[in-house]
Amino acid sequence: MKEIQYTILVPAYNEEETVNAFYDAITPVMEKIDETYEVIFINDGSRDHTAELLDQLAEKDKHIKVVHFSRNFGQQAAFNAGFHYAQGNAVIMMDCDLQDPVEVVPEMIAKWKEGYDVVHGKRTIRKGESFFKKITSTLYLKILKKITGLNIPKNVGEFKLFDRKVVDAILTMPEKNLYLRGLTAWMGYKQTFVEFERQERVAGETKFNFKKLVKTAINGIVADSTYPLTLSMKVGVMGSVLSSIAFIVFIVLACCKIVLPLTAWLFPTITLVASILCILQGCTNIYLTQIYKEVKSRPVYLVRETKNID
Ligand code: UDP
Numbered sequence: 001m002k003e004i005q006y007t008i009l010v011p012a013y014n015e016e017e018t019v020n021a022f023y024d025a026i027t028p029v030m031e032k033i034d035e036t037y038e039v040i041f042i043n044d045g046s047r048d049h050t051a052e053l054l055d056q057l058a059e060k061d062k063h064i065k066v067v068h069f070s071r072n073f074g075q076q077a078a079f080n081a082g083f084h085y086a087q088g089n090a091v092i093m094m095d096c097d098l099q100d101p102v103e104v105v106p107e108m109i110a111k112w113k114e115g116y117d118v119v120h121g122k123r124t125i126r127k128g129e130s131f132f133k134k135i136t137s138t139l140y141l142k143i144l145k146k147i148t149g150l151n152i153p154k155n156v157g158e159f160k161l162f163d164r165k166v167v168d169a170i171l172t173m174p175e176k177n178l179y180l181r182g183l184t185a186w187m188g189y190k191q192t193f194v195e196f197e198r199q200e201r202v203a204g205e206t207k208f209n210f211k212k213l214v215k216t217a218i219n220g221i222v223a224d225s226t227y228p229l230t231l232s233m234k235v236g237v238m239g240s241v242l243s244s245i246a247f248i249v250f251i252v253l254a255c256c257k258i259v260l261p262l263t264a265w266l267f268p269t270i271t272l273v274a275s276i277l278c279i280l281q282g283c284t285n286i287y288l289t290q291i292y293k294e295v296k297s298r299p300v301y302l303v304r305e306t307k308n309i310d
């Protein structure tokens, strides 16, 4: 057991308008719980006054710890760093903008004390999110679930609690491309939910522009699936079957003395050549898939608990 009971982990990128509000909101909640805690802010290369404000908070309150990144590396990298520095027996990840209500933290802790290893914050209402964002994120989740085969829960974001053993398990994974939603589903353990109403940002704007969202979405697929690598083989096999059928039809027509123009033969010929190239690429991809899995070196299994074993 660690000396510190709870770590609140907060990535912050250009959050000068929200850091103080977050501090003012979380402090009374954690003080009321009356156990040891720390709040770790990961300043993800902010270019506004976030760094100075965080340093001031750290100066006046020893519960506040700050890690300043050398530049903007993204929210998932900030979580990665946070897991590394966190000392708590339970680690709670939160947005800096109070979209994740601080009152939910004690509920999450209560679930953890019941014995759950992962407690997800589940959004019942999603204020401050555009219709476009809700639709695209629902669609993306469907695609992600289909191609990864993982049971990734709906309406769940990065607001969660992890037990120490979950954080330690993540730290043993050598993979660099961390995508928490997929990884949490992959890891298993005892998981549960706490429902909450997602609030609007207390101030400022979302730090996820379209480019960042697309990058995160692609990372999410690549982190937990090698499906795109299988496409080449599938397209190749389909193309060669279709072009072979076309050849057979053309030969039958020729036998029936129906003469097709020479250019008509070009279509199945090109398709067949392209399909053979796809199949050859597909063969390379089978090895690439294996190499990718080996390089990622995820553990073969994770243990939740043992009995009568030292
Ligand atoms: N964030 C970060 N690095 C980034 C983008 C965002 O650390 O490159 C932080 C941000 O400061 C916030 C959290 O990640 O604390 C979630 O970001 P945001 O609230 O902008 O996302 P949204 O809630 O709109 O999805």
Ligand code: MG
Residues within 6 Å of the ligand: 095, 097, 099, 201
């Ligand atoms: Mg937010």
